[in-house]
Amino acid sequence: xxxxxxxxxxxxxxxxxxxxxxxxxxxxxxxxxxxxxxxxxxxxxxxxxxxxxxxxxxxxxxxxxxxxxxxxxxxxxxxxxxxxxxxxxxxxxxxxxxxxxxxxxxxxxxxxxxxxxxxxxxxxxxxxxxxxxxxxxxxxxxxxxxxxxxxxxxxxxxxxxxxxxxxxxxxxxxxxxxxxxxxxxxxxxxxxxxxxxxxxxxxxxxxxxxxxxxxxxxxxxxxxxxxxxxxxxxxxxxxxxxxxxxxxxxxxxxxxxxxxxxxxxxxxxxxxxxxxxxxxxxxxxxxxxxxxxxxxxxxxxxxxxxxxxxxxxxxxxxxxxxxxxxxxxxx
Amino acid sequence: xxxxxxxxxxxxxxxxxxxxxxxxxxxxxxxxxxxxxxxxxxxxxxxxxxxxxxxxxxxxxxxxxxxxxxxxxxxxxxxxxxxxxxxxxxxxxxxxxxxxxxxxxxxxxxxxxxxxxxxxxxxxxxxxxxxxxxxxxxxxxxxxxxxxxxxxxxxxxxxxxxxxxxxxxxxxxxxxxxxxxxxxxxxxxxxxxxxxxxxxxxxxxxxxxxxxxxxxxxxxxxxxxxxxxxxxxxxxxxxxxxxxxxxxxxxxxxxxxxxxxxxxxxxxxxxxxxxxxxxxxxxxxxxxxxxxxxxxxxxxxxxxxxxxxxxxxxxxxxxxxxxxxxxxxxx
Numbered sequence: 113x114x115x116x117x118x119x120x121x122x123x124x125x126x127x128x129x130x131x132x133x134x135x136x137x138x139x140x141x142x143x144x145x146x147x148x149x150x151x152x153x154x155x156x157x158x159x160x161x162x163x164x165x166x167x168x169x170x171x172x173x174x175x176x177x178x179x180x181x182x183x184x185x186x187x188x189x190x191x192x193x194x195x196x197x198x199x200x201x202x203x204x205x206x207x208x209x210x211x212x213x214x215x216x217x218x219x220x221x222x223x224x225x226x227x228x229x230x231x232x233x234x235x236x237x238x239x240x241x242x243x244x245x246x247x248x249x250x251x252x253x254x255x256x257x258x259x260x261x262x263x264x265x266x267x268x269x270x271x272x273x274x275x276x277x278x279x280x281x282x283x284x285x286x287x288x289x290x291x292x293x294x295x296x297x298x299x300x301x302x303x304x305x306x307x308x309x310x311x312x313x314x315x316x317x318x319x320x321x322x323x324x325x326x327x328x329x330x331x332x333x334x335x336x337x338x339x340x341x342x343x344x345x346x347x348x349x350x351x352x353x354x355x356x357x358x359x360x361x362x363x364x365x366x367x368x369x370x371x372x373x374x375x376x377x378x379x380x381x382x383x384x385x386x387x388x389x390x391x392x393x394x395x396x397x398x399x400x401x402x403x404x405x406x407x408x409x410x411x412x413x414x415x416x417x418x419x420x421x422x423x424x425x426x427x428x429x430x431x432x433x434x435x436x437x438x439x440x441x442x443x
Numbered sequence: 444x445x446x447x448x449x450x451x452x453x454x455x456x457x458x459x460x461x462x463x464x465x466x467x468x469x470x471x472x473x474x475x476x477x478x479x480x481x482x483x484x485x486x487x488x489x490x491x492x493x494x495x496x497x498x499x500x501x502x503x504x505x506x507x508x509x510x511x512x513x514x515x516x517x518x519x520x521x522x523x524x525x526x527x528x529x530x531x532x533x534x535x536x537x538x539x540x541x542x543x544x545x546x547x548x549x550x551x552x553x554x555x556x557x558x559x560x561x562x563x564x565x566x567x568x569x570x571x572x573x574x575x576x577x578x579x580x581x582x583x584x585x586x587x588x589x590x591x592x593x594x595x596x597x598x599x600x601x602x603x604x605x606x607x608x609x610x611x612x613x614x615x616x617x618x619x620x621x622x623x624x625x626x627x628x629x630x631x632x633x634x635x636x637x638x639x640x641x642x643x644x645x646x647x648x649x650x651x652x653x654x655x656x657x658x659x660x661x662x663x664x665x666x667x668x669x670x671x672x673x674x675x676x677x678x679x680x681x682x683x684x685x686x687x688x689x690x691x692x693x694x695x696x697x698x699x700x701x702x703x704x705x706x707x708x709x710x711x712x713x714x715x716x717x718x719x720x721x722x723x724x725x726x727x728x729x730x731x732x733x734x735x736x737x738x739x740x741x742x743x744x745x746x747x748x749x750x751x752x753x754x755x756x757x758x759x760x761x762x763x764x765x766x767x768x769x770x771x772x773x774x
Contacts (some may be wrong), residue, residue: 115761117667121626121638122619126667126756136672136710136768138759190749190757203645204638205666261748269747278749286753288453295452307452307535314534335536336448336457341467379467388752409751416600417592418521418609420740421719422617424590425457426521428469430446437467 113192114210116284124287127190127210152187153274155179155221162187165215166244168237181237182218183245183279189214190280197254197283213249213281217241217260218274226275226382227264228373236366238277242389243362245279246355250394255281257289257393265384268411285393292390293402300401306350308403311335316348321431323438324371328364331372333431333438340413340429341380341438343372345406352399354391369406374443376410384411444523445541447615455618458521458541483518484605486510486552493518496546497575499568512568513549514576514610520545521611528585528614544580544612548572548591549605557606557713558595559704567697569608573720574693576610577686581725586612588620588724596715599742616724623721624733631732637681639734642666647679652762654769655702659695662703664762664769671744671760672711672769674703676737683730685722700737705774707741715742 115128152160158175161184172178185193191212199208219227219238227235242260249258262277263269285293299307315321315332323343324331331345345368347361357365376383391404419425446459483491489506492515503509516524522543530539550558550569558566573591580589593608594600616624630638646652646663654674655662662676676699678692688696707714722735750756 119665119667120630120642122622123626124667124669124754124756126669126758128667128761129757129759136712204641205645259749259753261752263747267745269745269749280749280753282753282755286755288752288754291453291754295454299451310535311451314536334450336450336455336459338455338457381467386748386751388748390752407752414598414600415746416594417717417719418590418600418611420717421592421619421721421738422590422611422613423455423619423622424613424617425455426460427457428460430459 113195114190116208116210118206120204120206122287125284129190129210151223151272151274153182153216153218153221153272153276154223158182161185161216165248166241168241177221179221180234181220181241183241184216184218186214186216186278191282208283211254211283213252213255213279215245215279217245217277217279219276223274226377227262227277228370228377230370232366232370235370236363239357239362239366239369242277242279243355243357246391249279249281250355252281254283255394257282257285258391259286260389262385262387264386265382265411268384268386270384289390289393293393296401296403297398300398306400306403308346308405309350312346312348321435323375323435324368326364326368328361329368331368333435335431337427337431337434338425339409339411340427341376341383341410341434342431343376343408343434343438345369345372345408346403347405350400351404352392352396352402354389354404371443372408372438375438375441376408378443379437379441380410380412385409386411444526445521447522447539447541449537451535451537453618456615460521460541482554482603482605484513484547484549484552484603484607485554489513492516492547496579497572499572508552510552511565512551512572514572515547515549517545517547517609522613539614542585542614544583544586544610546576546610548576548608548610550607554605557708558593558608559701559708561701563697563701566701567694570688570693570697570700573608573610574686574688577722580610580612581686583612585614586725588613588616589722590617591720593716593718595717596713596742599715599717601715620721620724624724627732627734628729631729637731637734639677639736640681643677643679652766654706654766655699657695657699659692660699662699664766666762668758668762668765669756670740670742671758672707672714672741672765673762674707674739674765674769676700676703676739677734678736681731682735683723683727683733685720685735702774703739703769706769706772707739709774710768710772711741711743716740717742 155177164184166183167179168181169179191210197208258281260279296307321333387408392402486508495515497514498510499512500510522541528539577589589612591610627638652664718739723733
């Protein structure tokens with residue numbers, strides 16, 4: 113059973129995989145992305161993965177070919193779905209069992225298509241799958257947060273080439289989410305307004321950092337980005353939970369996300385990137401405070417000791433420059 | 444002039460280099476570590492760097508050959524030493540001029556020696572240089588914090604092969620330091636004891652995560668490490684400021700650091716790593732609360748979207764396993 117352990121100083125939780133412990137020799141050679149060869153996510157290889165928890169399909173039986181999108185439990189999960197939390201302490205330390213869900217959203221049966229280039233309807237289905245899975249996992253009262261994210265490219269942490277997203281349901285709130293909630297709460301207490309809503313109206317007026325806009329969403333380079341070409345996608349109207357989005361909103365989100373990813377691909381030559389969906393905790397007493405959004409962070413620079421040691425980032429590209437490039441790229 | 448900008452949500456500062464702005468084409472190909480060729484840190488090439496701010500030398504004039512350790516301003520500094528902070532706001536946003544010091548500590552004139560393998564006295568001199576530079580920069584009242592760190596190997600962010608450390612003096616407290624101070628303060632308010640002191644006594648009793656100990660220092664794998672083989676080195680007696688260390692303490696620190704780095708090198712085959720010195724802010728009203736330490740983090744795994752999105756780390760190696768390996772490696 114993996115273990116969740118809390119750093120007693122900064123309160124950061126980590127998942128320690130106590131079972132498949134890696135030893136020094138496991139790290140000596142950097143593992144390469146598997147190119148070619150057998151792929152567990154391809155059409156016809158459904159028997160290799162754990163049984164699907166969701167699939168969109170025109171026909172065919174569950175766990176057989178014929179699907180257009182498929183969600184399966186991760187075969188090597190960071191957390192285990194079965195069991196109780198068993199919170200306990202040891203002197204200054206706190207820990208609990210590594211309980212959680214870890215799922216893979218396979219976006220297409222086609223091995224060679226990357227997310228940005230999926231047909232429009234299939235791209236939109238990825239967001240429907242996020243929503244369907246969040247709504248299902250929300251029923252499990254052990255979970256407090258669900259993080260959906262994507263790793264694209266080896267340098268961004270993708271260990272399999274076939275394009276996919278991941279979802280992790282957690283029994284605790286991640287540190288980053290707590291920080292965003294606290295910051296938003298502090299602003300709300302002072303101003304009685306949502307901080308993200310205020311950011312969005314200032315950005316729309318200013319236009320300097322806006323990449324794209326449609327009826328319901330905005331894509332912008334944030335004022336103080338950690339990384340070159342970092343982009344945030346946000347609903348223009350206040351909304352705390354991604355999973356409450358309407359059909360029309362999912363359609364508009366999908367449209368702006370796909371254009372943003374295509375612009376990044378064209379401007380930067382298919383860069384490695386991550387995106388992370390930051391929605392509200394599953395149970396949220398004050399939904400007026402937090403505003404869900406997606407953070408897209410290309411991997412163009414390396415984090416060095418300064419960033420690790422300080423949480424302070426050096427970004428060689430101003431967001432105004434990134435936004436202008438992305439606006440001008442035709443995609 | 445670079446700009447310091449604050450993220451209005453989580454309060455994280457970033458340095459935006461507005462002058463040598465990088466454009467998309469600058470990122471298309473990953474830059475390789477410069478192997479061979481001309482090295483600005485080698486003996487005889489002193490005229491290539493900005494004039495030295497500190498050197499330990501047996502003979503020879505300043506900025507000439509003959510030194511054993513040399514500190515120079517970074518030729519491509521992230522922050523500028525000249526100017527006023529000019530704090531200002533723009534709607535929800537806050538910013539100031541990118542004022543600070545950015546220096547390079549060249550540990551040896553020998554291009555081929557890495558830090559772990561320096562002769563004992565030269566290794567110790569590195570820590571004396573940290574201290575000398577901190578004491579000097581402390582006089583500049585614009586600065587609130589000095590971070591000393593090392594990037595070893597390309598994957599850890601070292602852009603030059605010749606072994607060196609770096610120092611950045613900042614007009615604001617870095618986020619990571621604020622978090623450690625807050626956590627320590629909270630514990631102190633409750634227990635009236637230093638959290639780090641309590642961790643050290645629990646670890647000494649437990650022994651499971653201890654790598655090395657000498658009269659005055661301990662090297663241990665922390666209970667909730669972000670990374671495999673992460674090691675913290677701490678003075679066993681309470682001390683808030685690294686720069687207040689005695690001659691005897693610097694000697695003992697140097698001895699335990701060198702053995703720890705050699706153990707990591709031997710166990711993991713010269714892995715890329717970072718280390719970061721976390722000392723107290725330059726002005727500290729309550730020195731009983733914070734305990735300086737050095738965090739050493741090998742780069743064996745990749746940070747993916749989950750870590751970026753959550754601040755939550757998955758670590759495949761329990762610290763008890765890391766510590767046992769490091770204890771058993773002869774170095």
